[in-house]
Amino acid sequence: MTASPTPLLAINDLHVSVEGKQILNGLTLQVRVGEVHAIMGPNGSGKSTLAHVLAGRPGYEITAGTVSYEGCDLLALAPEERARQGVFLGFQYPVEIPGVNNVYLLKAAVNAVRKQRGLPEVDAFEFLGLVREKMKLMHIEDSFLSRGVNEGFSGGEKKRNEVLQMLVLEPRLAILDETDSGLDIDALKVVAGGVNSLRSPERACVLVTHYQRLLEYVVPDIVHVLVRGRIARRGDRTLALELERRGYDWVTEEAA
Amino acid sequence: MSTPLTARIVEEHANAFRALPLAGAAATRRRTALAALTASGLPTSRDENWKYANLRPLERLRFIPAPAAQPLAATDLPAAIPGFARYVFVDGAFAPALSAALHSTAAAVTPLAAAPDGDRAPAAMPAQTPAPHAPADERFALLNEAFATDGAAIRVAAHHDEPVRLELVFVASADALTGASYPRVELHLDSQAQLLLIERHMSAGAQASFVNSAVTVDLGRGATLHHYRLQELAARATVFDTLIATVARDACYRLYGISIGAQSARSTLAVRLAGERADLTLAVVALGDRQQVQDIFARVEHAAPGARTEQIFRGISAGRARVAFNGKIVVGSEAHGTDSRQSLRGLLAGPEAEIDVRPQLEIYTDEVRCSHGATVGKLDESMLFYLLSRGLEPEVAQRLLKWVFLEDVVAKIGVAELRRQIEERLAQQVPEPAARAEST
Numbered sequence: 134m135t136a137s138p139t140p141l142l143a144i145n146d147l148h149v150s151v152e153g154k155q156i157l158n159g160l161t162l163q164v165r166v167g168e169v170h171a172i173m174g175p176n177g178s179g180k181s182t183l184a185h186v187l188a189g190r191p192g193y194e195i196t197a198g199t200v201s202y203e204g205c206d207l208l209a210l211a212p213e214e215r216a217r218q219g220v221f222l223g224f225q226y227p228v229e230i231p232g233v234n235n236v237y238l239l240k241a242a243v244n245a246v247r248k249q250r251g252l253p254e255v256d257a258f259e260f261l262g263l264v265r266e267k268m269k270l271m272h273i274e275d276s277f278l279s280r281g282v283n284e285g286f287s288g289g290e291k292k293r294n295e296v297l298q299m300l301v302l303e304p305r306l307a308i309l310d311e312t313d314s315g316l317d318i319d320a321l322k323v324v325a326g327g328v329n330s331l332r333s334p335e336r337a338c339v340l341v342t343h344y345q346r347l348l349e350y351v352v353p354d355i356v357h358v359l360v361r362g363r364i365a366r367r368g369d370r371t372l373a374l375e376l377e378r379r380g381y382d383w384v385t386e387e388a389a
Numbered sequence: 390m391s392t393p394l395t396a397r398i399v400e401e402h403a404n405a406f407r408a409l410p411l412a413g414a415a416a417t418r419r420r421t422a423l424a425a426l427t428a429s430g431l432p433t434s435r436d437e438n439w440k441y442a443n444l445r446p447l448e449r450l451r452f453i454p455a456p457a458a459q460p461l462a463a464t465d466l467p468a469a470i471p472g473f474a475r476y477v478f479v480d481g482a483f484a485p486a487l488s489a490a491l492h493s494t495a496a497a498v499t500p501l502a503a504a505p506d507g508d509r510a511p512a513a514m515p516a517q518t519p520a521p522h523a524p525a526d527e528r529f530a531l532l533n534e535a536f537a538t539d540g541a542a543i544r545v546a547a548h549h550d551e552p553v554r555l556e557l558v559f560v561a562s563a564d565a566l567t568g569a570s571y572p573r574v575e576l577h578l579d580s581q582a583q584l585l586l587i588e589r590h591m592s593a594g595a596q597a598s599f600v601n602s603a604v605t606v607d608l609g610r611g612a613t614l615h616h617y618r619l620q621e622l623a624a625r626a627t628v629f630d631t632l633i634a635t636v637a638r639d640a641c642y643r644l645y646g647i648s649i650g651a652q653s654a655r656s657t658l659a660v661r662l663a664g665e666r667a668d669l670t671l672a673v674v675a676l677g678d679r680q681q682v683q684d685i686f687a688r689v690e691h692a693a694p695g696a697r698t699e700q701i702f703r704g705i706s707a708g709r710a711r712v713a714f715n716g717k718i719v720v721g722s723e724a725h726g727t728d729s730r731q732s733l734r735g736l737l738a739g740p741e742a743e744i745d746v747r748p749q750l751e752i753y754t755d756e757v758r759c760s761h762g763a764t765v766g767k768l769d770e771s772m773l774f775y776l777l778s779r780g781l782e783p784e785v786a787q788r789l790l791k792w793v794f795l796e797d798v799v800a801k802i803g804v805a806e807l808r809r810q811i812e813e814r815l816a817q818q819v820p821e822p823a824a825r826a827e828s829t
């Protein structure tokens with residue numbers, strides 16, 4: 134594999150604190166197009182913090198370090214600008230918004246990206262066709278379209294909805310925060326199928342996960358282990374299997 | 390308690406008396422109301438439940454009924470709601486030319502000016518024999534009683550088909566310096582009667598009108614009333630509104646209030662659940678912007694066992710507005726098995742805006758289920774971030790969430806055309822993100 138000159142995402146020595154508490158401690162990570170990265174780590178190690186910081190969630194203080202995306206300063210962009218430039222966050226805990234229906238949100242999101250690229254709004258009819266097709270792939274029922282965003286969805290439905298949004302938006306960089314947790318094996322396969330369908334030489338994907346189960350279906354190029362806010366270990370997919378077998382303690386101890 | 394204000398009311402009343410219909414019992418009622426008002430005075434900001442109301446305009450305005458208004462055209466009015474008869478009152482006086490009479494054997498609407506006393510529903514006039522010291526919350530109703538020249542007396546009998554559909558439109562056109570408008574509704578539903586009632590208060594033109602409305606509602610056993618109230622007076626208007634309702638056994642009252650207009654608006658809603666299993670939904674939306682004052686006080690009294698109340702308030706305060714909702718629920722000693730729920734939420738949409746929501750519970754019996762939630766805040770941060778992370782403009786995301794917030798009440802409005810008009814009106818104050826409605 135020939136490495137392209139500039140990575141799609143380059144995180145360098147990132148330090149982040151929340152309410153005065155240091156969470157990320159000098160995290161460095163590079164993601165090139167075409168790659169799938171897995172970020173694993175024990176609970177509380179800072180995985181969601183990283184995902185949120187990349188998506189631009191307010192409330193995090195970046196005390197040092199840089200993040201560049203497509204060669205530009207990602208941290209200088211507002212959350213909606215990041216989304217329009219192709220950064221997608223699949224939430225660990227997708228938010229329920231009763232009163233805003235799913236199809237409205239999907240359409241608004243797609244049109245936001247199109248506007249950024251100077252394209253006209255989507256044709257409503259064609260768009261619906263496209264959404265229905267992706268819904269089929271994600272095993273989501275038709276009635277879903279007119280329901281409120283995540284309103285009354287089960288845990289698994291919420292996760293499938295995140296992947297559906299990703300499929301419709303076709304982001305350049307997808308960051309999926311524990312999209313696999315709480316899924317039964319069938320739902321996991323559906324989610325994995327969705328993620329795989331988006332793999333391409335133009336895109337990259339960062340899978341945040343606690344277990345290696347998802348990685349059996351979405352095979353990562355690189356596995357990182359996050360411990361206390363920094364990458365403690367890197368490896369190929371066999372690292373995930375080793376973690377599965379031995380747990381996280383040995384990495385944590387090594388990192389201490 | 391004679392104050393300069395009550396002295397002036399009495400004086401204006403004496404001067405206006407010639408113009409006020411004198412017929413029989415009506416004149417007595419006026420005098421009694423005036424006497425009670427003189428004895429107790431209008432509320433002041435020191436009275437409990439009145440500290441958020443803006444009472445200052447009272448010092449300047451005139452109390453005599455406004456002189457006859459310029460005729461209006463039907464096009465000055467909102468589009469008719471399909472299936473609803475319409476009765477229009479301009480500055481408190483019935484305007485037959487603008488109205489479309491009800492054709493129903495089950496119901497009668499009589500303009501009060503024309504109503505012989507016998508036609509007026511007896512139970513619909515609690516102010517008829519006011520206590521010497523009327524509770525502060527009902528004194529504006531006395532003012533209305535003393536001055537009102539017209540209004541609607543409505544009686545609905547039991548019937549088996551569709552509910553009766555009726556719209557009352559009260560238009561204010563006079564400036565407060567020339568006189569006031571006194572909308573008045575006396576509503577009586579017989580046992581098992583059903584009514585859908587729309588009550589609008591609006592302006593013709595942009596005058597700084599003074600409106601003082603009084604509505605009495607008397608629901609007989611098993612009666613059902615869906616009552617939609619929309620206050621959309623012009624930006625300089627002052628309005629005081631008093632609604633007093635009694636709900637008998639097994640009767641169901643759904644009261645929806647949308648308060649958007651006026652410079653200064655105060656609504657007093659007093660509902661007594663008098664019979665077993667009486668059922669009340671009281672849902673209110675208030676929007677304040679600029680320097681508006683929107684003050685709502687709702688008192689619900691559970692006086693019988695097994696009655697149910699659901700109270701919902703959604704208010705948004707922007708600019709330098711002040712929005713307040715004070716929801717009091719009193720559960721009397723007989724009212725075991727009461728089920729009451731209050732969900733009061735306010736949204737602050739500006740650094741200088743004020744909002745206050747206050748649930749109050751007074752319980753004098755055991756075995757009740759009373760829950761309440763009251764929150765004031767900004768838009769939900771995690772919802773907002775979720776929408777932004779999908780690329781939505783912050784402006785659009787915020788508007789969307791304001792709509793979501795109001796939807797808790799608006800979605801309950803069962804008359805489709807009315808809901809459309811209300812959403813359109815709300816959108817003038819809280820612009821609705823394009824295509825939100827279209828895709829739902």
Ligand SMILES: Nc1ncnc2c1ncn2[C@@H]1O[C@H](COP(=O)(O)OP(=O)(O)O)[C@@H](O)[C@H]1O
Pocket residue numbers: 151152154156174175176177178179180181182183
């Ligand atoms: N808003 C917050 N306020 C305070 N502490 C937080 C906040 N968010 C996360 N943390 C803390 O930061 C640490 C990392 O959390 P998180 O990034 O959610 O970890 P992970 O996703 O790896 O489980 C935890 O100790 C958590 O308690």
Ligand SMILES: [Mg+2]
Pocket residue numbers: 180181182225310311
């Ligand atoms: Mg997490």
